[in-house]
Amino acid sequence: MNPTDTANPDYYHRVVDCQWACPAHTPVPEYIRLIAARRYTDAYMVNWWSNVFPGILGRTCDRPCEPACRRDRIDDKPVAICRLKRVAADNRGDITPFLPRIPKEKNGRRIACVGAGPASLAVARDLMPLGYEVVVYDEADRAGGMMLSQIPAFRLPYEVLEDEVNYILDMGVEFRSNHYVGSLKSLLEHEDDYDAIFIGTGAPRGRELDIPGRQEAADHIHIGIDWLSSVAFEHTERIGRRVVVLGGGNTAMDCCRTARRLGGEQVDVVVRSGFDEMKASEWEIEEAMEEDIPIHNFLVPKEFLHEGGRLTGVRFDHVRREVDESGRRRLVPTGEERIFECDDVLVAIGQENAFPWIERDIGIEFGEWDMPVVDRVTFRTTHPKVFIGGDAAFGPENIIWAVAHAHEAAISIDRACRGEDLHDRPPDHVTLVSQKMGIHEWSYDNDIDHARRYIVPHADKEKALAERRMEVELGFDEDLGYKEAMRCLNCDVQTVFSESLCIECDACVDVCPTDCITFTENGEEADLRTRLMAPARNEEQALLVSDLLKTERVMVKDEDVCLHCGLCAERCPTSAWDMQKFLLDSAMAYEPEHGRGGGNGTGGERGNGHWQPPQRGLPPEAPSQPRQEHDHA
Amino acid sequence: MTHIAKPRFTHPLLGTNALGLSRRDYEGSMSTLCAGCGHDSISAAIIQACAEMSMPPHMMAKLSGIGCSSKTPNYFLSKSHGFNSVHGRMPSIATGSNLANHELYYVGVSGDGDTASIGLGQFAHAVRRQVNMLYVVENNGTYGLTKGQLSATADVGMRSKTGEINPHDSIDLVSLALQLGASFVARGFSGDKEQLVPLIKAGFSHRGFALLDIISPCVTFNNHAESTKSFDYVREHNAMMNRPDFVPRREEITVSYEAGESRDVTLHDGGVVRLHKLAEDYDPADRVAALHHVQELQTKGEIPTGLIYVDAKAPDLHARMGTPPVPLNRLGEAELCPGSARLEAINSRLR
Ligand SMILES: Cc1cc2nc3c(=O)[nH]c(=O)nc-3n(C[C@H](O)[C@H](O)[C@H](O)COP(=O)(O)OP(=O)(O)OC[C@H]3O[C@@H](n4cnc5c(N)ncnc54)[C@H](O)[C@@H]3O)c2cc1C
Ligand SMILES: Cc1ncc(C[n+]2csc(CCOP(=O)(O)OP(=O)(O)O)c2C)c(N)n1
Ligand code: SF4
Ligand code: SF4
Ligand code: SF4
Ligand SMILES: [Mg+2]
Numbered sequence: 001m002n003p004t005d006t007a008n009p010d011y012y013h014r015v016v017d018c019q020w021a022c023p024a025h026t027p028v029p030e031y032i033r034l035i036a037a038r039r040y041t042d043a044y045m046v047n048w049w050s051n052v053f054p055g056i057l058g059r060t061c062d063r064p065c066e067p068a069c070r071r072d073r074i075d076d077k078p079v080a081i082c083r084l085k086r087v088a089a090d091n092r093g094d095i096t097p098f099l100p101r102i103p104k105e106k107n108g109r110r111i112a113c114v115g116a117g118p119a120s121l122a123v124a125r126d127l128m129p130l131g132y133e134v135v136v137y138d139e140a141d142r143a144g145g146m147m148l149s150q151i152p153a154f155r156l157p158y159e160v161l162e163d164e165v166n167y168i169l170d171m172g173v174e175f176r177s178n179h180y181v182g183s184l185k186s187l188l189e190h191e192d193d194y195d196a197i198f199i200g201t202g203a204p205r206g207r208e209l210d211i212p213g214r215q216e217a218a219d220h221i222h223i224g225i226d227w228l229s230s231v232a233f234e235h236t237e238r239i240g241r242r243v244v245v246l247g248g249g250n251t252a253m254d255c256c257r258t259a260r261r262l263g264g265e266q267v268d269v270v271v272r273s274g275f276d277e278m279k280a281s282e283w284e285i286e287e288a289m290e291e292d293i294p295i296h297n298f299l300v301p302k303e304f305l306h307e308g309g310r311l312t313g314v315r316f317d318h319v320r321r322e323v324d325e326s327g328r329r330r331l332v333p334t335g336e337e338r339i340f341e342c343d344d345v346l347v348a349i350g351q352e353n354a355f356p357w358i359e360r361d362i363g364i365e366f367g368e369w370d371m372p373v374v375d376r377v378t379f380r381t382t383h384p385k386v387f388i389g390g391d392a393a394f395g396p397e398n399i400i401w402a403v404a405h406a407h408e409a410a411i412s413i414d415r416a417c418r419g420e421d422l423h424d425r426p427p428d429h430v431t432l433v434s435q436k437m438g439i440h441e442w443s444y445d446n447d448i449d450h451a452r453r454y455i456v457p458h459a460d461k462e463k464a465l466a467e468r469r470m471e472v473e474l475g476f477d478e479d480l481g482y483k484e485a486m487r488c489l490n491c492d493v494q495t496v497f498s499e500s501l502c503i504e505c506d507a508c509v510d511v512c513p514t515d516c517i518t519f520t521e522n523g524e525e526a527d528l529r530t531r532l533m534a535p536a537r538n539e540e541q542a543l544l545v546s547d548l549l550k551t552e553r554v555m556v557k558d559e560d561v562c563l564h565c566g567l568c569a570e571r572c573p574t575s576a577w578d579m580q581k582f583l584l585d586s587a588m589a590y591e592p593e594h595g596r597g598g599g600n601g602t603g604g605e606r607g608n609g610h611w612q613p614p615q616r617g618l619p620p621e622a623p624s625q626p627r628q629e630h631d632h633a
Numbered sequence: 634m635t636h637i638a639k640p641r642f643t644h645p646l647l648g649t650n651a652l653g654l655s656r657r658d659y660e661g662s663m664s665t666l667c668a669g670c671g672h673d674s675i676s677a678a679i680i681q682a683c684a685e686m687s688m689p690p691h692m693m694a695k696l697s698g699i700g701c702s703s704k705t706p707n708y709f710l711s712k713s714h715g716f717n718s719v720h721g722r723m724p725s726i727a728t729g730s731n732l733a734n735h736e737l738y739y740v741g742v743s744g745d746g747d748t749a750s751i752g753l754g755q756f757a758h759a760v761r762r763q764v765n766m767l768y769v770v771e772n773n774g775t776y777g778l779t780k781g782q783l784s785a786t787a788d789v790g791m792r793s794k795t796g797e798i799n800p801h802d803s804i805d806l807v808s809l810a811l812q813l814g815a816s817f818v819a820r821g822f823s824g825d826k827e828q829l830v831p832l833i834k835a836g837f838s839h840r841g842f843a844l845l846d847i848i849s850p851c852v853t854f855n856n857h858a859e860s861t862k863s864f865d866y867v868r869e870h871n872a873m874m875n876r877p878d879f880v881p882r883r884e885e886i887t888v889s890y891e892a893g894e895s896r897d898v899t900l901h902d903g904g905v906v907r908l909h910k911l912a913e914d915y916d917p918a919d920r921v922a923a924l925h926h927v928q929e930l931q932t933k934g935e936i937p938t939g940l941i942y943v944d945a946k947a948p949d950l951h952a953r954m955g956t957p958p959v960p961l962n963r964l965g966e967a968e969l970c971p972g973s974a975r976l977e978a979i980n981s982r983l984r
Binding site: 073074075446450503505506507509513514515516533537563565567570571572573 | 639671673824
């Protein structure tokens with residue numbers, strides 16, 4: 001193999017599994033260390049710059065970071081990254097002094113955002129500090145999009161949402177509530193002379209289930225997302241005693257749990273295929289089951305039963321799964337039937353996009369499934385002034401993807417307004433700084449904690465079911481938060497190898513607890529992977545390969561299960577290994593003048609500004625070290 | 634010295650041996666030696682050899698004298714017996730414990746100072762008596778623990794790190810052991826585990842005195858440009874006589890080499906060392922030739938390594954003394970005091 005190109009920021013970024021997996025590339029270990037230092041405001045700001053809604057996401061994020069977390073491969077369970085975010089949010093101080101200053105003098109450009117969901121709000125957040133005038137339209141009376149209308153209050157209290165939405169609206173965004181945009185054409189041509197329009201209208205249509213009885217029993221058959229929003233806006237306060245929820249995704253889980261709180265005593269979830277194929281997150285399923293909601297699988301709905309215009313039940317065909325030679329799965333009726341008697345049905349079998357308000361003759365090309373054609377890098381449609389992101393762009397995803405789209409779209413809008421090439425993307429900000437403080441002193445905590453993942457305490461079940469808005473998860477308190485934070489392995493503190501210093505004494509090989517390091521003859525990757533101290537079977541994880549050493553061998557390090565304990569560097573007599581913190585702040589339209597919060601006392605902080613609160617219980621500042629700083633352009 | 638304990642987490646693919654133990658179970662506490670010390674690599678090699686051979690930790694005893702090298706038994710086999718003795722006196726402790734209980738595996742760890750300087754007399758007698766043990770010398774040509782004085786294995790004319798020139802000839806422990814009748818003599822290099830681990834395994838399998846002289850650079854006091862025990866010097870002058878492969882008894886020998894390329898030696902317990910000859914035709918069963926060969930290479934400034942001599946049939950201390958099969962420490966009063974008639978018989982034999 002060729003020597004690894006560690007000058008490419010992607011190399012070390014991939015080692016920080018959680019950050020790499022996060023759509024917004026939040027510097028996770030950076031804020032986890034701040035939580036351990038009880039610097040919650042800083043931890044919050046690191047998040048806020050990157051993912052815009054830390055308090056909301058700390059409760060609701062889909063958390064793609066967690067399955068990616070290195071700890072999962074070593075200790076069975078990942079760090080509770082998402083719930084640690086909430087610890088930062090719950091314990092933060094007043095952040096208003098640290099919010100960006102909004103120029104009084106505007107830059108003369110006007111941007112419209114259609115829809116007030118997370119995508120539009122994040123676009124506004126990124127553009128307001130640059131002097132843009134941003135107008136946000138939503139048909140609802142308040143901003144928040146589906147975070148407001150769909151995510152139930154027992155998972156996301158309204159005050160948490162309101163705080164974070166207001167940080168943005170209070171920047172001087174003009175919010176036109178109760179304003180349904182009926183025509184993009186008129187927005188483009190007539191209204192207010194916009195320089196760019198961002199479409200953040202989500203995927204607002206719930207999928208229908210057209211089976212016999214649907215019309216006749218319509219009064220008691222509700223489309224899940226419509227029903228959830230009518231609960232959120234307090235148009236619906238009750239549901240029947242016996243409820244059947246159709247569907248196995250997260251919407252179904254929110255429907256059934258909400259039904260339990262509105263009078264549903266016997267709530268059953270019914271899914272077509274296997275339990276193991278349900279789309280809902282594992283934790284959402286667990287929580288539904290904890291609230292005494294059984295989940296029935298392999299049942300395909302065939303008919304809504306009714307009597308005199310009243311729904312009486314649902315009839316299902318029982319099926320089994322068959323896998324043919326080509327590996328395709330099919331559901332085959334077993335001939336058995338099942339009837340669930342019920343008073344109401346909630347249909348939560350999918351969500352769709354719909355753009356009835358976009359004219360098809362204004363230069364916006366629509367492609368497959370009647371979705372607008374979108375440039376995946378710039379988030380521009382085929383109309384030069386129209387951008388799109390969030391669920392509207394590629395179908396329903398989640399909040400963190402909406403935010404990630406928004407950052408890119410904001411960069412594009414800004415470049416378009418300046419007349420710059422949209423494909424010339426600004427670089428991420430990257431630093432790599434030694435953490436060495438003394439022979440065996442590091443400015444991060446390298447003593448690996450062996451504790452298993454801590455469980456988030458829940459509210460009393462009876463009380464939670466009796467009060468629709470009562471938050472079920474109580475969150476970690478400071479003590480548990482600290483303990484969970486200590487589980488993080490600091491994967492951003494990289495093992496940096498300098499072949500010119502290595503004397504091949506084997507000390508690092510001998511000490512490494514997880515057999516990451518091997519000195520061997522070079523070879524092709526597939527071959528090398530089998531010849532290491534432990535075979536490197538996880539191909540998702542890179543090998544760090546050195547240049548030829550004195551003995552004509554190479555040093556190969558498998559990044560897979562490195563604990564970042566720094567023992568290799570401690571046992572290295574020549575400092576050929578060094579532990580260096582890699583900090584990547586992904587590019588945004590606006591770069592805050594005082595940095596993006598944080599600075600964890602590990603040295604190499606980014607501009608942490610005049611507002612940094614005092615540090616508590618942290619090691620002293622690092623002695624002057626040769627700093628290796630790249631700003632990858 | 635490292636302040637943190639080695640994390641208990643292991644690689645998910647780290648397997649276990651016939652006893653259900655992983656390599657990590659053969660470790661000891663965190664080393665306090667200088668970072669990069671050759672001695673730590675030797676500890677790692679012992680750990681690997683024991684794990685791969687499924688050595689029962691409770692049936693092993695680690696013995697040592699004084700020195701950085703002699704500290705290392707603390708860093709491996711934490712579940713085995715151990716005795717850290719006085720400077721240069723490990724051989725007598727080994728002889729005594731071996732006499733008392735021949736069922737344990739004994740590994741003595743010593744330094745060049747501990748063995749060739751203060752302990753030379755003790756060493757000579759342990760060899761001569763064929764104490765059944767693996768005797769490891771972690772040879773760095775210096776007194777590491779006392780901060781770098783020249784030891785008795787430092788080469789004549791060599792300049793120490795502080796500028797002193799060594800006026801004396803060095804003691805070559807390999808030649809000495811050959812002359813004193815050791816039945817297993819080998820030399821390894823801490824920087825080459827591929828060769829070292831099989832030598833350790835073969836040493837454990839051998840019954841009788843097994844000397845393993847391991848060149849082990851002292852990174853702090855004897856790894857400078859003029860040292861003859863530095864990583865660079867040893868790599869440049871390593872005259873590898875053979876690369877051994879060790880195949881324990883009961884395991885099928887699967888590696889095959891062209892005829893004339895390798896030579897198998899069956900050890901006392903049935904294990905086989907297979908020597909891939911890298912030097913010209915060399916017979917490890919010929920003591921005189923071995924001595925000659927080693928001397929010849931060393932005169933040319935080369936460092937012969939590999940399995941230099943082995944006699945798998947030589948009787949060990951217990952065979953020579955005719956001790957009973959039951960370890961002496963398990964004999965009861967009846968066996969130890971056989972009565973006055975028996976005493977009278979012994980006495981009359983000596984009259
Ligand atoms: C039941 C449910 C639970 C969910 N739970 C989670 C969760 O726990 N975690 C998570 O990350 N994601 C969750 N999601 C998904 C998440 O809510 C969405 O992915 C996210 O809100 C999408 O953001 P967006 O900005 O693209 O659009 P949306 O949030 O959908 O906002 C679009 C807004 O545009 C408005 N709008 C649409 N058309 C027009 C128009 N023509 N004129 C004016 N206004 C218009 C709508 O009223 C709406 O307010 C959930 C979704 C559902 C349905
Ligand atoms: C009786 C006695 N004399 C002298 C010493 C001082 N002393 C301690 S270690 C040592 C030399 C150790 O050298 P070596 O055996 O080569 O071990 P190394 O530290 O090099 O591994 C000496 C002279 C001692 N501890 N006891
Ligand atoms: S251990 Fe910490 S830094 Fe590493 S992937 Fe998990 S959360 Fe991220
Ligand atoms: S930091 Fe070094 S010693 Fe620790 S696990 Fe990673 S490679 Fe091994
Ligand atoms: S002084 Fe030399 S022998 Fe002793 S621990 Fe340090 S490097 Fe090893
Ligand atoms: Mg020594």
